[in-house]
Every structure is written in C-alpha cells, then in structure tokens.
Amino acid sequence: MWMSLEERARITICKCKVKNECRFRIYCAKLKDEETWKIKSLELKHICSHQIHNSKLSSQYLAERYLEDWRDDPCMRLSAFRNRARREIGVEINYYIAYYSRDKAMKMIYGDAKAEYSRVWDYAATIIKYNPGSTAKVKIAGIDTPKPVFHRLYICLQACKEGFVAGCRSIPGVDGAHLRGPYPGILLTAAGKDGNQNIFPVAWAIVETENSETWTWFLSLLKEDLRSVASSVTWVHEKEDPTYMSDRQKAKLYSFCYVVG
Known part of the structure; x- marks a missing residue:
C-alpha cells in the first residue's frame, strides 16, 4: 500500500526564529506492516536561545x-x-x-454539565428508588424530539419532610437565587429552622426563570409533600425593604396567594 512521506515518517525540527542555525532534529519512520515507529536519527543539542513559546x-x-x-x-x-x-x-x-x-x-x-443534564431522568429515578417516599419531578420540553430541552427539576427527600415536621418550627421559608455557569437558571429553595436556629433544607428545585408560574409550580409540590407528613403548616413570606418590591417579589406573593389561599 502506497504511503506518502508524511504518513511514513515524522521530522521534528527546532522552531526557533533564526533559521538554518540550530541543528536540533529528530527523524523517525514507521516500520513496514507494523504500528511501530523507529527513531532513525536525532540531534538533541540546541545552539539557539531558549524559546518561551511552544505551539505544541x-x-x-x-x-x-x-x-x-x-x-x-x-x-x-x-x-x-x-x-x-x-x-x-x-x-x-x-x-x-x-x-x-x-x-x-x-x-x-x-x-461534564451537559452530560449530567442528559441523565436527569436517571437521577430522579434513583432518588425515588433508594429514598422511598421522596418526591422527584422533572419537566422536559419537546420530549418527543431528538433533542429535548430541560426545564425544571423538583426534589424533596422523605427524610427532609420528616425532619422538618419532627424538629423544626412549622414555618417554612422560601427563596430563589440565580445559578451561574454554562447552563444558567434559578434555584428555588424551601427551608426551616430547628431549635438551635440552624437552617434545615426541606425541598429545592431548578427552574428556567423566576415568575408566578414557576413559583406556583414549586409551592404546589411543596404543599403536597408537607401535607403528606403534617396536618398543619404555617406559611410566611420573608419581606424585603418595605419601600421597594421587585417584579419577582410580586410573583412570589401572587403564588403564595394562589397556592396557600
């Protein structure tokens, strides 16, 4: 089989800017009918100055x-x-x-974050399998298409539900925060406080944006989970500066009124 010179041999020479002065050179060739390369000749001594740039x-x-x-x-x-x-x-x-x-x-x-998002169904199924009683909800757009798009993920572990009811005040607080990185989104969280004033996580969700729809979706699932382990839960809203209220804060208030009633 005919092979070009580039396929049969490799020549590495000095890449210094001063041409034809440095004799550094390595010549190797591929052995016939083998995947082995053999060094034929080499000159390892440099006479040029040290180079701080290396394209390799x-x-x-x-x-x-x-x-x-x-x-x-x-x-x-x-x-x-x-x-x-x-x-x-x-x-x-x-x-x-x-x-x-x-x-x-x-x-x-x-x-890889992209590879992890492609396994979001496996993650939710694993939580339900190995944490009986837990809730894991996934919302995907275009699930019938070759490239579905991730929208939302809600997680509430059974141990967190029981721990909140057994050792925390029956007043869950909720908040949202922006996620940074190649795949941005909004992290919605629900937490309580135990007798030592420590924060106890109850549930969390990743959503595409923060508005009344996503807050209603999150609070509805949270209400169902807490109602399954507690007969009475008090809902409060953590107010910001009374002289200012953002659009996101209005969306949260609207969601509270819709879900809690």
Missing part, C-alpha cells in the same frame, strides 16, 4: 499535569496559573490556553 503545548496536557492543583484550588486565578506554568515548564501560555485548560480540568474533576 496543549490545554489537554496542562489540564492533566495540573489536575490535582485545580482540585485543591478550583478558584485559582488564570493569571496565577499562567505564572506558575511559566516558572515550572518554562513556556509562556496565553489566556485562552489557560482558560481551556481550566475548563477541561473542571470537567475531569466534576464531570
């Missing part, structure tokens, strides 16, 4: 080399990471290489 340095290599460092300090600034790589490797890396290196390292440590 990839973000994948940096992610694997500094994986444990990112695990210990996931909030390390990219400028500090670039300075560390320059000291230890002797190569100047640009901002984008450092950014993609951190992104790949985070995926190795915490997993």
Whole structure:
C-alpha cells in the first residue's frame, strides 16, 4: 500500500526564529506492516536561545499535569496559573490556553454539565428508588424530539419532610437565587429552622426563570409533600425593604396567594 512521506515518517525540527542555525532534529519512520515507529536519527543539542513559546503545548496536557492543583484550588486565578506554568515548564501560555485548560480540568474533576443534564431522568429515578417516599419531578420540553430541552427539576427527600415536621418550627421559608455557569437558571429553595436556629433544607428545585408560574409550580409540590407528613403548616413570606418590591417579589406573593389561599 502506497504511503506518502508524511504518513511514513515524522521530522521534528527546532522552531526557533533564526533559521538554518540550530541543528536540533529528530527523524523517525514507521516500520513496514507494523504500528511501530523507529527513531532513525536525532540531534538533541540546541545552539539557539531558549524559546518561551511552544505551539505544541496543549490545554489537554496542562489540564492533566495540573489536575490535582485545580482540585485543591478550583478558584485559582488564570493569571496565577499562567505564572506558575511559566516558572515550572518554562513556556509562556496565553489566556485562552489557560482558560481551556481550566475548563477541561473542571470537567475531569466534576464531570461534564451537559452530560449530567442528559441523565436527569436517571437521577430522579434513583432518588425515588433508594429514598422511598421522596418526591422527584422533572419537566422536559419537546420530549418527543431528538433533542429535548430541560426545564425544571423538583426534589424533596422523605427524610427532609420528616425532619422538618419532627424538629423544626412549622414555618417554612422560601427563596430563589440565580445559578451561574454554562447552563444558567434559578434555584428555588424551601427551608426551616430547628431549635438551635440552624437552617434545615426541606425541598429545592431548578427552574428556567423566576415568575408566578414557576413559583406556583414549586409551592404546589411543596404543599403536597408537607401535607403528606403534617396536618398543619404555617406559611410566611420573608419581606424585603418595605419601600421597594421587585417584579419577582410580586410573583412570589401572587403564588403564595394562589397556592396557600
């Protein structure tokens, strides 16, 4: 089978800016009928000055080399990471290489968010299977299409329901917060307070936006869960500055009036 020179051999030469002066060179060739490469000749001595730029340095290599460092300090600034790589490797890396290196390292440590969202059904089914009595609701748009879109997820563990009724004041408080990252959304939470003034989580949900519809959906499910373990629960709304009320706060009040009555 005919093979081109590029397929049969590889030549690595010095990439310094001064041409035809440095003799650094490695020549290797692929052995016939094998997947083995053999070094034919090499000259490892450089006569040029040290180069701080290397086009062969990839973000994948940096992610694997500094994986444990990112695990210990996931909030390390990219400028500090670039300075560390320059000291230890002797190569100047640009901002984008450092950014993609951190992104790949985070995926190795915490997993890929896109892949995790594709398994949201498995997550809900596992909660129901291994936590009897728990509630896990998933809402997907376009479920019959090749690429369905995740909208909402509601979780309320049976242990949280029973713990709230047994050791907390019967006044659950609710709030919402924005999620950051490649897949933004709104985190809705319900929590109580125990006898030591500690916060006790009751239920939480991920929704696409914060409005009266999503709050009504969340509070309706929460009301059902708490009603299943307690005959009486008091609902209160944590007011903000009385001189100001945002649209989101109005949506929350409307939802309270609709669900609680």
